[in-house]
Amino acid sequence: MSVINNIRKHSGWAVGFIGISITLFVLGDLFGNNTLFGGGNNQTLGEIDGKEINIQDFQSRLDVMRQNYEAQTGRAAGEQEMTALREQAWNQLVIDIAYRKQYDKLGLTVTDEEMVDMVQGNNISPAIQQAFANPTTGAFDKSAVINYLKNLNTLPVAQQQAWADFEKNLRADRLRQKYENLIRLSSYVTKAESEREYMAQNTKASLRYLYVPFYSVPDTTVKVSDSQLESYLSDHRDEYKGVDTRTIQYVTFPVLPGKDDSTALSTEIKTLARGLASAANDSAYARMNSDIALPMDMSYASMSDQLKEAVKTFIPGGIYGPYREGDTYFIYKYGGTKKDTVSTARASHILISPANPSDSAKAAARQRAEAILNQIRGGASFEALAATNSTDTQSAQRGGDLGYFQNNGSMVKPFEDAVFSMSSAGLVNRVVESQFGFHIIKVTDPKSNTLYRMAAIAKTIAPSQSTRDEAYRKADQFAASVDSKAEFDEAVKNDKSLVVATANRIPESSSTVNAIQNAREIVRWAFDDKTGMNKASKVFETDEQYVVAVLIGKTEKDEVKVDDFRDELTAKVRNKLKAEQIMAKLGAVGDLDAMAKKYGAGALVETTNDVTLATGLLSSAGFDPLALGEGFGLKKGQKSKVFAGENGVFVMELVDKTEAPKIADYTPYKSQLQQAIESRAAFLLNEAIRDNANIVDRRAKFF
The missing domain is CATH 3.10.50.40 (Chitinase A; domain 3)
Incomplete structure (x- = not known):
């Protein structure tokens, strides 16, 4: 029995190992009654690579995983565990559908001979080694595997099914490893790239520069208009991806x-x-x-x-x-x-x-x-x-x-x-x-x-029931008196015991609202098509408090607006305007000290010695690749034009540069680059598969 418990344990390990490869979506954790909130009788949970995922099929898969979990732990799965199991079930679907399509295109398989080798041959899977480890010494015991398999047909059906699921996960894991290794080992670093990396790490320069940081110009002196923000967003649309979110304000009535x-x-x-x-x-x-x-x-x-x-x-x-x-x-x-x-x-x-x-x-x-x-x-x-x-x-x-x-x-x-x-x-x-x-x-x-x-x-x-009843009475009385944002604000103003909190940009899949746990009902209300802007809610019960909310903002995935990224856009445009002011005030390039003196407060003239392109830091400006690149591109004694860097405006002067000596073997640098590429391969591969599969995830509508 201890062996099958280990198998159950490491079956979860194998599935989890597969799941790590997929970037996790955040899920809600309360399951409705197989109905699509606000969506009539639509039973489609989502779509992966053109294949619709039916809620009943997903639920069947989830039920099996829940039963395995409860058999393994000896207790019922709570809401937190169910959230993790739903995520694991979804990731398995991505593997089964989107990954499988790629495996089939390449002809990748795991043969029965490989499975035997993984379970009882010369290349034992780590999951098998852990499941059949000697409980006293921790050492793997191959004879325990063989004896277990000999008696498998005599075991209860549930244990036979657990082993079948375990082997299925081993096969899926090996297939994924093959695929990732194929991509990882297909990467190549050229000699030119290795030489460039060597030069970046070992060519050293001494730079003298004039630096005027953006923060030296007070934000209050630079006005940013909505039209400027609109223009910037239009020019950088690819950098700002839309997402469905809601912003609410709420008051709580704690049950103390x-x-x-x-x-x-x-x-x-x-x-x-x-x-x-x-x-x-x-x-x-x-x-x-x-x-x-x-x-x-x-x-x-x-x-x-x-x-x-x-x-x-x-x-x-x-x-x-x-x-x-x-x-x-x-x-x-x-x-x-x-x-x-x-x-x-x-x-x-x-x-x-x-x-x-x-x-x-x-x-x-x-x-x-x-x-x-x-x-x-x-x-x-x-x-x-x-x-x-x-x-x-x-x-x-x-x-x-x-x-x-x-x-x-x-x-x-x-x-x-x-x-x-x-x-x-x-x-x-x-x-x-x-x-x-x-x-x-x-x-x-x-x-x-x-x-x-x-x-x-x-x-x-x-809290006693009378205590709970009193808290609910206050919340219900408040909710009954407000319908709009204006009425909400007025009611809060008249009740000094209430404190308004704001939850910004809540994603549709969220199960929390700020520090409020188990808040799926609030999130569903905020995303319901029937919930209008600036409309107040009914009373929600969450943990040990009652909540009344009002919807004050929304962003849409397919419609990116300035307000969705106002703070970020304002900072970008403001720095751009500051750069124009600073550059105009600095004027023509001349002696750096004279330029700084003419500019006045905020201008710094500094020197950084023996800096490299790969790891270079400037004294006050910190890491600014634009400034470093401009400096390294100069000839000795030459000054750059006035330009805007990452954190401020610069004029660079190359004082001296010591070129890295030529070497015969760039292998160490090639290895560094190769390792960096290979370490990112699995993540980038998963991102590419997800994008190519056009995944539509509607789980938040059901759970």
């Missing part, structure tokens, strides 16, 4: 527990605390009475800040609490500590990634990382430097914080080794290199492998 609700729970949890203290099996008692499943063994990292402070005073056998965190009360029976097999730590980092895989780019990245480390050693704020320098944009928003993690391979090895070599909090006194770049690391909570045994009960304050 009242004083009576809190009092009732407080009494209940005191009774539970006495029961927990006397329970013969405290862990079983806690599980039966807790609203939230809590682990018996807690690491310090997994605790709330309140519990971290409190646990220092706990004595084994004692009952502690209740502690309130939000709307939840916690009580704990403390059972002492034990040692875990892995350690946990918390750290922050600043990641400096090279611009490309070349040695020169890596050297430049290391040099920059070393400079940042020196700034921190000198007293600079780690968090501030992370926010402005780290190429890990997600952690940069948190000052570099990565949260807690274990030394179990969850982080790349050089990073993990550096963090867990620290016995106390503080800065790792060196730059750490990994495949992602160069890390400056600060350990904020040092390693610990202590686990705290806690029998814990969590009880959440639930």
